[in-house]
Amino acid sequence: MAKFNRYLITAALPYANGPVHIGHLAGCYLPADIYVRYLRAKKADVKFIGGTDEHGVPITITAMREGVTPQDVVDKYHKIISDSFSDMGISFDIFSRTTNPVHHETASAFFKKMYDDGLFEEHESEQYFDTANNVFLADRYIIGTCPNCGNPNAYGDQCERCGTTLSPDELINPRSALSDAPLVKKLTKHWYMPLQNYEPFLKEWLLDGHKEWKNNVYGQCKSWIDNGLQSRAMTRDSNWGIKVPLPDAEGKVLYVWFDAPIGYISATKELTPDWADYWCKDDTKLVHFIGKDNIVFHCIIFPAMLKAHGNFVLPENVPANEFLNLEGEKISTSRNWAVWVDDYVKDFPDQQDVLRYVLCSTAPETKDNDFSWKDFQDRNNNELVAIFGNFINRTMVLMHKLCGGKVPVFHQEIKDATDDALIAAIQQGRKNIEESLENYRFREALAEVINVAREGNKYLQEKAPWLLAKTPELQAANQQAIDNCLHLCLQLTANLAIFANPFLPFTAKKICHMLKVVDRILDWENAGSLKLVSVGYSLRPPELLFKKVEDEEVATQVARLHERRAKAEAAKAAAAGHTASGEVKPAAEPKATIEFEDFAKLDLRVGTILEAEKVAKADKLLKLLVDIGTEKRTVVSGIALHFTPEEVIGKQVTLVANLAPRKMRGIESQGMILMAENAAGKLVFVNPDAAVDAGSEVR
Template sequence: MGKFNRYLITAALPYANGPVHIGHLAGCYLPADIYVRYLRARKADVKFVCGSDEHGVPITIKAMRENVSPQDVVDKYHKIIGDSFAAMGISFDIYARTSSPVHHQMASDFFLKMYNDGLFEEKESEQYFDPVKNVFLADRYIVGTCPKCGNDKAYGDQCERCGSSLSPDELINPHSALSEAVPVKKTTKHWYMPLQNYEPWLKQYVLEDHKEWKNNVYGQCKSWLDSGLQSRAMTRDSSWGVKVPLPEAEGKVLYVWFDAPIGYISATKELTDNWADYWCKDDTKLVHFIGKDNIVFHCIIFPAMLKAHGGFVLPDNVPANEFLNIEGEKVSTSRNWAVWVHDYIKDFPDQQDVLRYVLCSTAPETKDNDFTWKDFQDRNNNELVAVFGNFVNRAMVLMHKLCGGKVPRLHSEYLDESDRELLGHLAAAKEKIESSIENYRFREALAEVIDLSRKGNIYLQKNEPWTLASVIEKLNQQEQHPKYPQYTEKDLPALQGRIDNCLHIALQLTANLAIFINPFLPFTAKKICHLLKVVDRMLDWENAGSDKLLSVGYSLRAPELLFRKIEDEEVKAQVEKLHAGLKLAAAAAAPAPVAEEKPAAPAKPEIQFDDFAKLDLRVGTILQAEKVEKADKLLKLLVDIGTEQRTVVSGIAMHFQPEDIIGKQVTLVANLAPRKMRGIESQGMILMAEDNGKLIFVNPAEAVKPGSGVS
């Protein structure tokens, strides 16, 4: 806990243009909630803020598709998203929205402060314009025929049918989605933030002061900073959003990635009058929980904004998770390949903690991970039911059967090695779980809790209190027990003492498990408290590790199962539902006829082995990737080939997003003569395969060391 007197925890603002899916939960909302619940149990001064991101092109696109206003869209999805979070136990102190008057004022004031301090650059550029509607068009407002697959509903930035990245210039018969008019280019003025001015400070802040950040976060930031920052537009032409508070800025709004993170501040202001304590005092710990697609905005752009404005604390950590795939495929909302949270709640009522458990135990903390319904079933049945739930149920059942439904006393004279060993595990678990949670290793912390319950099962099995009870029963009947004939009547006190000790310790462990599991499975923790007839105050972290949580002689409720088994039919139905949704989305897209497949390229003239041997082919790893300015088709890559790092300019920008190919292995022609492209010297060529217009990297089937030769 250390030097901080208060904590401000944020979770990424979800776009209010659709429901949330389990990838969102696993990415940032569940980890944030676990961390906050732990802090609250520690009695820390903590605020947990989030809200709907209600501006930007995705909102207006959704409104256009549904023939409603943007306000109608955000009102609809703000409620759906908020209800889903609440049902899953995501315990925000406030779930705000960026369309609120408080946020508009806060964002306007923030921009105006920077403007008055002379921190923006004014630049003119050419952008597409609808001459009929008299508005500038974002790429998504330009529709035409995809040159790759013939889809006549492709957008100016992407074809959602074949997945190709596009630019408006490439579309066949482009037209405005607003009026059907052919767009023209027109000059417009915007305000840019010169991020390059903050580069030295950012390198110190991120690369030197926060080397403890997760590898994926640190690495992505380093890649951006090493590549050099450039000025970035902080305004755009639109009628939906926070209006730019300048007289000459009619028809312009704040760019959504300037406006959205300020939503954390405005949400805190809506929550509490002393909001400035959480944003402006140095003894506040600010932590952003996000997905990996938001790393740059939260680690570079927003900190630069806070630094430029002045007076705000900076993020102490940004523990971003990777992506969660579903059944082996990337989540795709456009293809309806997703498990929607509101659907899960309907299909599995009162099973929120099962999903929380599975998503945490398989969380993509260091790499992309996969959710499958079979794994969901297995983890529930084999871990929650068979291990954690089984231990709690056994302890409660045996206590009622052997101890009259009351907590038995602990006989110090009959404590043995197994008792001391389990109590030792209990004391050690607290420190391990604390360390894991405070270092954002939630999977590790949860595994420790489950392992503790597993040790409890082993303890019960080793001591067999039910067998000791049968020995007592036989002795009272003046008979010998066939399994333990060595016991006699003089052993009766010791036998009863062992039963009491075993169940006393098992019940104390049960109470501790409620405390430990509470940040992860809060509904389950409350159920255990109900069974033990204790108030929720027992869940305070200061009680963890204690073997004196339940009073001797205290009556407990009858046992109830904490979890139920998930049946095969339920899993099968969910998989079928997933595939049915995919088919419905495909049918709704109503694609145009597929363009004829291109014939295979004709064979090239025969060469001799000596000709091939001249090529120096090496496997490289892409370290950095960025678009080349004023060149829609070019990406500038930094490729590690073992002995050195090469700059390569490749014409693949229409097929890949820069952030998606970092870390990919490629085959490089390493001895190709350097060639200048757009003023950049390209030191090699990446080998690609083309499949009906789709480009695919030629790379080894398994990861190899950069610089490995290809022969």
């Protein structure tokens, strides 16, 4: 393996249009910080680069929604994001901004060199134009009717009702989100990077040269390259961003995914005058930490840009994580279904390491994973409190009680096999943690830290020094055995501080404080040593490293999640209840009056959905098995655009039980489920507000 003399570690630049949530932390910032802290402990020459991405459509959309300027938006959220990272111990060497002058200069110069070298293609194409505002519109500024579900307010890139990915040309009656004006198409010129020209380089460098990359990263890149790369526009029509540095480019800015990764370079320039050592010398190891949605940009487009420009090192690895879900559902900022980092810090002061621990323990390293508040509670109480914290607290308490508050001597002449086993566990722990961290397996490394603490508890239980000191006479006779036990436990405590430091930095410092040792002890060269605390040295009284999370705290957080989502969906529904012109959407026309006898003909029953599956070749249909007490019925329901099969299993529903059977897609449907449609066009179940027996009659 190549020897690297310096390390350059980057973490994806978050958009400065909102705060960061736990999905962001778990995706790239926490693993990057763990890796950097480990490298620093090894005394490596390492720079950790971060910042906010302050250009692009999301910024301008947020500004429009909040009625402020884009600069106001990025100023506000840069501070919130920066403070959140700092509070959580994400230890950037610099946290910069893409609106800084040095970045504008760097990105402009990068583009201009590629342009001067003839590496761009110029193409004219027709794009939508808002005549009222005299601007070309990005996809998100175009709204219209979704061709899939009929949502009248779908965006030009996606319908948020049914989730379908769209292009502006697919919308029915597209219009401007800025003015509600009908759109026209006008010719516009842009500069494209012919990515297909870099396929041979990418195949050799990436597909042949980096087969050790994570499967999710390598597989996605291979699919893109195998399918053939196309020219991609590197400029956009906008007034917000880095202006294209050409005389005939009025109203055009650099594409945000051209501009943003150059932010790593410009931030390094801000950090050190020796920036070129980190970006241009072959003995630098460049590692990008990102989420899976950024893989193509960091593994194909940015490396192609670096290769085209010349003189820059290429990433040695891009250990991208998958997505973190929340309470079994996808995190959604628009529905406020998220745990925001700034809120967590307020609700759980001085417990940053608990969140770091849980997010690392459940990190989506190879597949999407889930965060739940119950799991947060269990991992804190059963692992941090009951294993890690318990061992250190017992050690410190017993040392003060049985050894006079001082580090006891170790008597080599009575060392036994149990002592040797603990010493071996410490040495093996160092080796296992180091190997896992070197290979970006952070969950595995953290599990090994807990395993070492578990070995400490096992050792302490076997030695049982409290039993050896049940009486003053017994203690006097067994003091050497007591000394050996607690001496090794104290050395293990110091080792646990070293092992845990990349993951739990606040906790590691607390342990150092109790042991009265300087932070220098956390250097990795000390890991595995049995001479970390000196014999005869007085130590501070024990303090609890972690406290239990109570049921009430969990219930409060879960309730808050649901309350926030309900408010967000209500606001969204209210907005969707207006047409683009601001008029309230008319309610459904009332139907003709019926007699009571007509209503009495309906047999409405409460049913429980036992099974659900999609109907083949029918996007809107689910096949359900519904228990109505006396029998189980097959019902075909047109709700597949609103619910997955997994979401409806166990739901109680109101069923029209005496509806004549009807065949749908070859399946006989024996009833109809009653549904309601809210103002946002979302279907909701008409069901009892408390569980009742299947088959109960609805009157």
